[in-house]
Amino acid sequence: MSDLSTILRHRQLIAALTARDLKARYRGSILGYFWSLANPLLLLAVYTLVFTKFFPQQVVTPYPLFLFSGILPWTFFAAAVLESTSSISSNAGLIKKVMFPAEALPIVVVLSHLVHFALAIPILLAAIGVFAALGKFTISATILFAPLLMLLQTLFVAGVALTVSSASVLFRDLRDIITNLMQLGFFVTPIIYLIDAVQSRVLRALLRMNPMTPFVVAYQDIFFFGRLPGTSDIVLILAYSVGSLLLGFFVFERLRDTLAEAI
Amino acid sequence: MTDFAISLENVSKSYRLWGRRSQFATLKSALLKRDLKLSPEQSVPALKDVSFAVDRGEAFGVIGRNGSGKSTLLKIISGILKPSGGKMIVNGRIAALIELGAGFHPEITGRENIYINGIMLGLSRRDIDERFDRIVEFSGIGDFLDQPVKTYSSGMYVRLGFAVAVHVDPDILLIDEVLAVGDEEFSARCIAKIQEMKLRGVTLVFVTHQLDQVRNLCDRAVWLDHGLVEAIGDPMRVVDSYLQEVSGAASSQLAEEDDRRAESPPLHEPRSDAADEERWGSGEILLKHVALTDSHGRELVAIGAGTPVTVDIDVEVRAPQEDFVFGLGIYHADGSCVYGTNTDVEGYAPQLLDANARIRFVVPSLDLVAGTYRIDAAVHTRNGRAFDYRRNVIRFIVGSRVHDVGVYRPKHEWRFEGGVTFKSIDTLRQNVPAQIAEAMREVEKPKRKK
Numbered sequence: 151m152s153d154l155s156t157i158l159r160h161r162q163l164i165a166a167l168t169a170r171d172l173k174a175r176y177r178g179s180i181l182g183y184f185w186s187l188a189n190p191l192l193l194l195a196v197y198t199l200v201f202t203k204f205f206p207q208q209v210v211t212p213y214p215l216f217l218f219s220g221i222l223p224w225t226f227f228a229a230a231v232l233e234s235t236s237s238i239s240s241n242a243g244l245i246k247k248v249m250f251p252a253e254a255l256p257i258v259v260v261l262s263h264l265v266h267f268a269l270a271i272p273i274l275l276a277a278i279g280v281f282a283a284l285g286k287f288t289i290s291a292t293i294l295f296a297p298l299l300m301l302l303q304t305l306f307v308a309g310v311a312l313t314v315s316s317a318s319v320l321f322r323d324l325r326d327i328i329t330n331l332m333q334l335g336f337f338v339t340p341i342i343y344l345i346d347a348v349q350s351r352v353l354r355a356l357l358r359m360n361p362m363t364p365f366v367v368a369y370q371d372i373f374f375f376g377r378l379p380g381t382s383d384i385v386l387i388l389a390y391s392v393g394s395l396l397l398g399f400f401v402f403e404r405l406r407d408t409l410a411e412a413i
Numbered sequence: 414m415t416d417f418a419i420s421l422e423n424v425s426k427s428y429r430l431w432g433r434r435s436q437f438a439t440l441k442s443a444l445l446k447r448d449l450k451l452s453p454e455q456s457v458p459a460l461k462d463v464s465f466a467v468d469r470g471e472a473f474g475v476i477g478r479n480g481s482g483k484s485t486l487l488k489i490i491s492g493i494l495k496p497s498g499g500k501m502i503v504n505g506r507i508a509a510l511i512e513l514g515a516g517f518h519p520e521i522t523g524r525e526n527i528y529i530n531g532i533m534l535g536l537s538r539r540d541i542d543e544r545f546d547r548i549v550e551f552s553g554i555g556d557f558l559d560q561p562v563k564t565y566s567s568g569m570y571v572r573l574g575f576a577v578a579v580h581v582d583p584d585i586l587l588i589d590e591v592l593a594v595g596d597e598e599f600s601a602r603c604i605a606k607i608q609e610m611k612l613r614g615v616t617l618v619f620v621t622h623q624l625d626q627v628r629n630l631c632d633r634a635v636w637l638d639h640g641l642v643e644a645i646g647d648p649m650r651v652v653d654s655y656l657q658e659v660s661g662a663a664s665s666q667l668a669e670e671d672d673r674r675a676e677s678p679p680l681h682e683p684r685s686d687a688a689d690e691e692r693w694g695s696g697e698i699l700l701k702h703v704a705l706t707d708s709h710g711r712e713l714v715a716i717g718a719g720t721p722v723t724v725d726i727d728v729e730v731r732a733p734q735e736d737f738v739f740g741l742g743i744y745h746a747d748g749s750c751v752y753g754t755n756t757d758v759e760g761y762a763p764q765l766l767d768a769n770a771r772i773r774f775v776v777p778s779l780d781l782v783a784g785t786y787r788i789d790a791a792v793h794t795r796n797g798r799a800f801d802y803r804r805n806v807i808r809f810i811v812g813s814r815v816h817d818v819g820v821y822r823p824k825h826e827w828r829f830e831g832g833v834t835f836k837s838i839d840t841l842r843q844n845v846p847a848q849i850a851e852a853m854r855e856v857e858k859p860k861r862k863k
Contacts, residue, residue: 173525243515250516250533
């Protein structure tokens with residue numbers, strides 16, 4: 151658990167680096183932080199079009215809200231994990247030339263994507279408000295559980311990021327593998343469809359083995375369906391968060407000493 | 414209470430070579446070959462059983478050829494690399510100058526980078542607030558402070574990196590060749606700053622190829638060769654044996670010459686000095702040791718402008734003389750003579766020199782402008798025949814906070830009468846010696862904070 155204490159000891163550094171990351175990313179861009187929304191909004195538009203106009207199906211309505219509440223946590227996960235694969239190798243100078251806590255790098259990536267996620271929430275809320283004003287949707291107090299769910303998901307994402315960031319220093323193709331897995335992952339996570347609408351029991355069971363499934367379903371529950379997540383989902387979320395973090399610390403600890411040499 | 418800052422016991426380090434075909438394993442190949450073991454095929458030893466201790470407040474030099482393990486040693490002490498074997502103990506906060514400005518992000522401003530870099534080096538935000546003005550002043554980046562670092566020249570980049578690193582107030586400072594970068598004036602300031610830190614009791618570990626720095630700044634030195642400790646101890650002795658080895662390897666002829674010199678006593682004692690030193694004379698009187706020292710008798714290579722210095726000369730008499738003149742010349746790095754004098758022109762009529770002696774040339778205030786200078790020392794007859802002439806026997810650097818120009822800085826002050834007013838006067842830029850300026854700064858600190 152020395153990683154955890156390292157991370158806590160360097161919280162000022164992590165905070166400063168996260169702020170730097172965000173500043174550097176938006177400096178010199180016209181749209182600023184709206185860039186981080188461009189991808190989820192585009193996905194939202196495409197899938198809404200496809201599933202309400204091209205292949206109209208008996209999915210939930212209002213479909214855009216359903217889609218939006220699943221896409222945002224997925225984007226947070228996918229973008230943070232993908233970027234963390236190169237977080238250490240792109241900062242080789244820090245690892246080789248400065249006494250620098252390497253675990254800060256993937257954590258900073260995760261936190262800066264968490265900020266993007268958090269900045270997108272008001273837009274989701276505004277969309278919910280619009281649909282509610284049109285009388286097509288009823289707002290529920292379960293939305294208030296969002297911060298807790300985001301915290302747990304952040305732990306989960308941090309664990310994955312720690313694992314892949316250190317492992318990808320040794321295995322250079324991990325990034326390519328993860329890029330492809332993420333595209334697959336988007337479809338084997340119930341984001342554009344409802345998991346209960348899947349006919350096959352076997353397929354449903356398989357989908358539930360995807361660690362992102364309980365998280366996305368829980369977001370849909372509290373934002374869209376206005377209900378608390380099921381007990382089994384809650385148990386899985388807690389298990390995945392803690393398990394992922396422990397795995398991340400374990401892998402990182404094993405690889406830490408080789409980082410400065412192998413980079 | 415331990416009295417050492419760094420202790421190494423049988424520390425060794427091997428670098429691993431990952432596979433022969435490709436330097437990096439890929440996950441795919443690892444899975445295909447069912448070979449996920451993370452053990453390397455080969456390893457290259459970089460350090461073998463290195464043991465030594467560095468005392469608190471000591472300046473410790475590390476010399477050796479390229480690839481001898483110097484940088485590896487520094488990285489192990491700093492904690493960047495883990496030793497493969499042995500035990501290492503470090504007492505105190507370390508700052509490592511391995512690459513200046515390594516943590517800078519090009520897109521954000523110098524101001525923001527100072528904070529991030531400071532935090533990386535272990536300071537808190539409040540610590541940096543306190544040091545901020547000093548860092549900016551030392552770096553001399555001025556108006557560029559609020560520009561993105563990508564607009565900086567490489568010199569400014571390095572200056573800012575050095576400024577942040579030395580203001581961390583470490584207990585132990587590790588320096589790897591960084592003083593080789595930057596212009597003359599800046600490296601003079603760096604050396605002055607390092608000297609100042611040494612005076613404050615900071616433990617220094619130097620990796621350098623500039624042997625005169627090791628001789629002049631270090632209390633002890635170690636010579637590494639192929640990862641092994643070849644010699645350790647007195648820097649003069651260690652540098653000597655290193656130089657002999659290097660020149661011996663370069664040309665056996667030179668080595669023979671060295672031997673011949675060692676046998677024929679008068680002049681060339683084996684103490685070989687900076688490469689550019691020249692020495693000649695008949696050898697009846699020898700200037701055995703010439704050193705630039707401060708008021709406590711410590712040898713200096715970097716001097717704050719306006720501080721008192723003494724040139725100490727140990728004289729060895731091999732044959733008594735009745736006609737002798739001691740002389741000194743100070744030269745600017747560009748070769749121009751700054752000042753020259755001798756005992757004869759100042760009216761000292763010689764009577765007898767018949768036993769070893771010590772000559773002191775005392776300068777109450779060295780009023781030179783920042784730069785690099787050299788000293789010639791000589792003893793000769795009144796008609797100019799040299800007993801021992803040592804050209805460029807000392808090379809020293811004068812550092813200054815004031816960016817004035819020229820060679821000589823007369824003691825002066827500005828006086829104003831009538832309608833002249835100034836918005837503010839930075840007393841730190843006035844002509845005061847570095848140490849006094851530092852003390853003034855300490856006193857002024859509470860005033861400067863709002």
